[in-house]
Amino acid sequence: MSGKARRGEGSALKMRDIARHAGVSPMTVSRALRQPSAVSEEMRRKVDAAVREFGYLPNRIAGSLSSSRSNTVGLVVPSIRNSLYASMIQAASDVLRANGLHLMIADSGHRLEDEEALVSAFLAQRVCGLILHNTVHSKRMRKLVETSGVPVIETGNLPDEPLDMAVSYSNFEAARAMTLHLARLGYRRIGFVTLPVRDNDRSEERRRGYFAALKELGRPADDSLVLEAAGGFSEGADALVRLVNAHPDLDAGFFAGEVLAVGALFECQRRGWAVPGRIAIASFDDVDLLRHAVPSVTTLRIPRPEIGKRSAELLVRRLQGAPAEPIKVDLGFEIVQRESS
Amino acid sequence: MSGKARRGEGSALKMRDIARHAGVSPMTVSRALRQPSAVSEEMRRKVDAAVREFGYLPNRIAGSLSSSRSNTVGLVVPSIRNSLYASMIQAASDVLRANGLHLMIADSGHRLEDEEALVSAFLAQRVCGLILHNTVHSKRMRKLVETSGVPVIETGNLPDEPLDMAVSYSNFEAARAMTLHLARLGYRRIGFVTLPVRDNDRSEERRRGYFAALKELGRPADDSLVLEAAGGFSEGADALVRLVNAHPDLDAGFFAGEVLAVGALFECQRRGWAVPGRIAIASFDDVDLLRHAVPSVTTLRIPRPEIGKRSAELLVRRLQGAPAEPIKVDLGFEIVQRESS
DNA sequence: CTGTTAGCGCGTTCAC
DNA sequence: GTGAACGCGCTAACAG
Numbered sequence A, B: 001m002s003g004k005a006r007r008g009e010g011s012a013l014k015m016r017d018i019a020r021h022a023g024v025s026p027m028t029v030s031r032a033l034r035q036p037s038a039v040s041e042e043m044r045r046k047v048d049a050a051v052r053e054f055g056y057l058p059n060r061i062a063g064s065l066s067s068s069r070s071n072t073v074g075l076v077v078p079s080i081r082n083s084l085y086a087s088m089i090q091a092a093s094d095v096l097r098a099n100g101l102h103l104m105i106a107d108s109g110h111r112l113e114d115e116e117a118l119v120s121a122f123l124a125q126r127v128c129g130l131i132l133h134n135t136v137h138s139k140r141m142r143k144l145v146e147t148s149g150v151p152v153i154e155t156g157n158l159p160d161e162p163l164d165m166a167v168s169y170s171n172f173e174a175a176r177a178m179t180l181h182l183a184r185l186g187y188r189r190i191g192f193v194t195l196p197v198r199d200n201d202r203s204e205e206r207r208r209g210y211f212a213a214l215k216e217l218g219r220p221a222d223d224s225l226v227l228e229a230a231g232g233f234s235e236g237a238d239a240l241v242r243l244v245n246a247h248p249d250l251d252a253g254f255f256a257g258e259v260l261a262v263g264a265l266f267e268c269q270r271r272g273w274a275v276p277g278r279i280a281i282a283s284f285d286d287v288d289l290l291r292h293a294v295p296s297v298t299t300l301r302i303p304r305p306e307i308g309k310r311s312a313e314l315l316v317r318r319l320q321g322a323p324a325e326p327i328k329v330d331l332g333f334e335i336v337q338r339e340s341s
Numbered sequence C: 001c002t003g004t005t006a007g008c009g010c011g012t013t014c015a016c
Numbered sequence D: 001g002t003g004a005a006c007g008c009g010c011t012a013a014c015a016g
Helices: A015-022 A026-034 A041-054 A060-067 A083-098 A112-124 A139-148 A171-184 A201-216 A233-246 A258-271 A288-292 A304-319 B015-022 B026-034 B041-054 B060-067 B083-098 B112-124 B139-148 B171-184 B201-216 B233-246 B258-271 B288-292 B304-319
Strands: A072-077 A102-107 A129-132 A152-154 A165-168 A190-194 A226-228 A252-255 A280-284 A298-301 A327-330 A334-336 B072-077 B102-107 B129-132 B152-154 B165-168 B190-194 B226-228 B252-255 B280-282 B299-301 B327-330 B334-336
Touching: A015 A026, A015 A041, A026 A041, A060 B060, A072 A083, A072 A112, A083 A102, A083 A304, A083 B083, A083 B102, A102 A112, A102 B083, A112 A129, A112 A139, A129 A304, A152 A304, A165 A304, A171 A190, A171 A201, A171 A252, A171 A280, A171 A298, A171 A334, A190 A201, A190 A233, A226 A233, A233 A252, A233 A258, A233 B288, A252 A258, A258 A280, A258 A288, A258 B288, A288 B233, A288 B258, A304 A327, B015 B026, B015 B041, B026 B041, B072 B083, B072 B112, B083 B102, B083 B304, B102 B112, B112 B129, B112 B139, B129 B304, B152 B304, B165 B304, B171 B190, B171 B201, B171 B252, B171 B280, B171 B299, B171 B334, B190 B201, B190 B233, B226 B233, B233 B252, B233 B258, B252 B258, B258 B280, B258 B288, B304 B327
Parallel strands: A072 A102, A072 A129, A129 A152, A152 A165, A165 A327, A190 A226, A190 A252, A252 A280, A280 A298, B072 B102, B072 B129, B129 B152, B152 B165, B165 B327, B190 B226, B190 B252, B252 B280
Antiparallel strands: A102 B102, A298 A334, B299 B334
16 A cells, blocks of 8 residues: 555644644634734734645534524526526526535426425525525425525516515516417417426416417417427427327427427428428527527527526625515516527 | 514524423434434424424534534536536436435536635535546645545546546547447548547547547548537537538548537538538437437437436445545446437 | 634433 | 533634
């Protein structure tokens, strides 16, 4: 065995060790590290030297316990794998980090009971804030969060009764707007492929928006024009084919997710169907793939990064003492008209 | 103002409050919660009742400080937005959660100095383990991690000198294998589009693998057949066009990322180039998009989920007392031959 | 500006 | 099987 240090050897230094080596009191070390301006030049120098010499890292667990302030934010998304959330998470993460906060991430798998368990665990960790990509919660969870007093951001949809703060866009309005847009472009028979609706208010709202638009247009609400599909490429392809088979006059398909839409687009390519000649395609969310696909795909731009950024900013402000008042931010959406329609 | 409870009102209950209400000592509450078997039926009942009645959540910060054991794992990826990491993170997250561990996630933005800062922050939080999607570290970071004694998993590439444990595949071998595969299929002039190489050993290794294959094939190493491109669809399209312009006899393009490859594929569609008639396309990583694209794209299957799962499992085992010995797991890769080549 | 005292809310350890 | 004493490493609050 080599002479190299073995892992785990030697326990971490404590503040009082650093204090001793610097010839000051632990309290001075603490201050020099957290608010250098509250300490004299000389003390600061001595402390810094000792800290660097030993590579001292303050124990934030002890710090949090003592100050009863933690610096980690809990984030729950329906699925970590879904890249949609990634751009939101990234933006939130950037803001939080710039403010010395960390991010604990978990996914609920779209299950309300899991969300509850995760939030419990986060609260047990004494997170200083929560971001939930969901606005429908179990009764127990609402109570849990409310009594905890931890600031919470809900996102993913605009809730009727926010737990605390909400930063989102309206799925209902977005789906409605796109349906109206397609109608305005002249499409007469518009199918809608929705993601699973169970326990998912976002999907439900999108469906409602689609029907609301049809109603405004004076068109009948035909349930056979709506298909529910899990979010894969094959499912999108499949849904399109089934819709067209059932409605040979279908001239537009509106897909509630980019994977579904692109799956359908690929199916059109395989079958040699012109898009938008034979059928137009519209999607939800503006991901790179849709912009670069051939043809490029009409879609809704949801400001995911802004949502993440704004959520984090509101959380930070609240932690800095802003009054705990309900806030509901609607960041809107935008229709991006492209070649596919 | 309504009579509803205001946020933040009333501080959280403590173990001794529960103990008082249950008519037992705090210690009994602690035991009833963590190892119910060590407590009598009756005590457990009383404790459980009080816990449920007040919705008590043990303060894990205090618990961690007291036991000097934390239950959160730190994970650093180059970019949260990159969905490749998502499948790894998901798998790791599942295993960790099943073992009562939480995940703190941060991204280094491919910057070594950021990685160092993040790892410092994680160590200050006293994470019980680290997973780093990177195998090239600053000198200071190596020391930091080594002296901390925290178990570490490195992944993303097979390191020559692992910090501790490594779970990955070989970028070198994967790129080499694909290049040989394309040659075996009869392609005579194979271009390679690499992701930025700076501070990224994965990219560098892939490039080396490509050249190693050419050498084995007795073909000259022509630098003009290699292009470095940032990982966007346009960059992939652009790279393909530049390669073909420089080498009109180019008959295959090997792209070090799925976005680049699909970007190139879209460009072929726009130009009406047959794939693989005019040019074959191969990619790295087996994402759904490549399987469903038209034509479907030949690629390398990297076992991302397995990497995440295995990493988490090794970490858990170590935390359960497994000896701190270096472990290097190569989970390999697989060539997935599809229509595009 | 600096140091002292007294916890933060638990778990470890050892009696009983 | 249960409880009391003590300490985890740091910071709030106050004294100097």
